[in-house]
Amino acid sequence: MIRVLISISCLWLVSLAVHAAQNAIDGVRVWPSPGSTRVVLDLEQAPEFTYFTLSNPERLVIDLANTSDSADLPAIDKSGELVRRVRYSTPKNNQSARVVIDMTRKASPNLFAMTPTKPYGHRLVIDLEDTVNSSSRNQSEVVKDSLSNQRDRDIIIAIDAGHGGEDPGSIGPSGTYEKHITLSVAKKLEARINREPGMRAIMTRSGDYYVSLNKRPAIARQQKADLLVSIHADAFHQPQPRGGSVWVLSTGRADTELGRWMERTEQHSQLLGGAAEVITDKASERYLAETILGLSMDHSMAASYDLSNKVIQELGKVTKMHKKRPQAASLAVLTAPDIPSILVEVGFISNPQEEKNLNWAAYRERLANSIFGAAKRYFRQVPPDGTLWAAQKERNRTHKVRSGESLSLLAQRYNVKVSSIKEANNLRNDVVQIGQVLTIPST
Template identity: 50%
Template sequence: MNKNILFALIIFLSSFACFAQNKVNSVRIWAAPEHTRVVFDLKKTPDFNYFSLKPSKPYGHRLVIDFKSTASAVKLAQVANKSKLIKAIRVSKPAQASHYRVVLDLVAALKAQVFALKPTKPYGHRLVIDLQTQAKKDVQVQSHSVIPENRDIIVAIDAGHGGEDPGSIGLRGTHEKKVALEISRRLYKLINKTPGMKAKMIRSGDYYINLHYRSEKARKLKADLLLSIHADAVFNRKPKGASVWILSTRRANSEIGRWLEQKEKHSDLLGGAAQAMGSTDSERYLARTLLDMSMDNSRTVSHGVASQIANHLARVTTMHKRRPVSASLAVLKSPDIPSVLIETGFISNPTEERLLNSPRHQKKLAQAIHKAVLSFYLAHPVPGTYLALGSSTKHHVRSGESLSVIAQRYGVSLTQLKKANRLKKNNLKIGQVLIIPRV
């Protein structure tokens, strides 16, 4: 090699290394029918500019993004692109040599929102471009900082009882209110770690909340789902297992009637709330909770979520009832939030009392409920939520598939995929649902 050329190359490379402080590590394109999200994973907070270009031959509508002092080794032509909005993604010559310019060739003039996101596990620094067809967007007035189309699924978690109401009490003196809160807290953490989901606690400590106010609070939180966590008790020590309850408008069948008759009072200490209801019976309590929690048009969701929860709980604990039980209550005001009441086990059964107190078992129960809720919403996405952004956000594991094959197919790293699904090992089960990390 000619010495001068070599010298020039060294100068070029060193200047490049000096200016290129940031780096694009990967690029992903997430396509939904009328929406596309492009994500750049970066080493640091991006310093960027962007602008639109109108068609001029041979190009059509374009969106240009300039990353300042940035390098990239990503081969854009190889980035999987199923978007109906982006014809191509390519590199172009930037105004300054140290910058990295990316051009999106678009099918039409699109509404674009470009913003940086800070690291939140399992993701690092990102630059996000949201593209939307103009036709759908009559919301021109919206602020750039607001992303109304994309929101989390909100799950309100109601730890049963609390404060002066201990709920059922086991032979060893375990209070239902304590177990319910501990399982609820574990569930809360799991949900909040899940991209696209947000958990809110109806009660976060050892205090009592009026039954009316529990559903009222869920409503105020704009919850998509209300989960009420309890533990069962009867005078007999033998009954064991978990059960899942939803509201039904059908008349109570005899089985439910029997169940309610056998059920011990959840508490003698309901205090004012119980008096207001005119009864301290556990079925009244349950009835009232359910009554306040559900509504006609949310029954389908309740039933779907409840079935998933029953299926997943069956993998980690004994079931008292294999399928969700509908408590049939004749008179209903229509509560508007899909609601499920989970009896996590019998605190009156000595073995289950011990289990319900064990952190390991509590964790298993919380994990099962979390998986159930997630798989329900992945299979039945709510429009306008992150979980509804394209089918590529979930993957059902088929025979012969490995984690690395799946990671490769979706253009994510093995580490990202494992983190997003909180997998410690590489083993997969057939039918297992994986979240494919997005941004």
């Protein structure tokens, strides 16, 4: 009898141990984007899983070994057009859980596990590549060939809002997510650019979803952009640093502690939001190596440096500059071979005061306007061939200032505004010098 009791007790203890070690689903998050949808299962432990697809209707079935299905799966509010719901189904056995993702149409799945990376724990990430490329429905192709267009084309500026979706970026002392600040500034910059005749903005992301670091410059190239501006909010492991900075591509290792910190942060973002591509996309490594070494990078890097100086001048009117010269780091988002690219840090979200500033909509508007002002100054000087601004510059006249002449006199003579002459020549006041050659804009 005693032996029987001991055996039962041992079995009961083993059962408890197995039950205690069983994994559990803590939550479900869905991140829809134009070309794909990401579903994330938050788990207590690393998952063991298998999966298969079913049709009519379209479903993805995931079996999680040694996992409880007792926790409720929350209703998904913003699942996008592809995912209808996430639910449980009858598991293979009592020790496993079966999760089913109901879809509106066929999708190509890619599943991978992720180890804990703050602010998240263990995760099973399910990327569903949409068979219907909605990005082609939402974004029209940019026309660059002026022969196929009735007018000179617009200057295209690609705006990249840093982080997004699964990757929150840096988190401020009060809990502000960098990804929300960057998207807000990016949208304000987009609106300002689109109000300017002869300019047009495109976004690498327009909502709260993750775009891999290699895809961001690829989107700019696909849309034939003339410039890529990546918006970020800086952070450091101490709260004291503050102010804005502008970064350009370095083909070597960053030469400052902050630059090395940024490079590590970018790798962290890849792990948070794009681990599948880091694991599987070996071609991207060859692409980056080729583009960095490509001769076309020379022009792009020189143009990026020139533009970054103008951004520093304009941004300095809004906020204190942490660095008053362009900084260099090896950042994947800046590696488009034929597009000038800069990364703008609009402030330190890790600084309590700057976090408050960045949460102020009017302040973000001023930041966007300063970046726009710098881009406008740059392209007025060197407009890309085939653009409306290039055609306007060709029609502009020049005038050599003589004794007794002033801006107001020249404006009357050429029937243009004083402000137009100042803008065409980057003049900050009304003073002109004898012998100075001025560009007179067309009427």
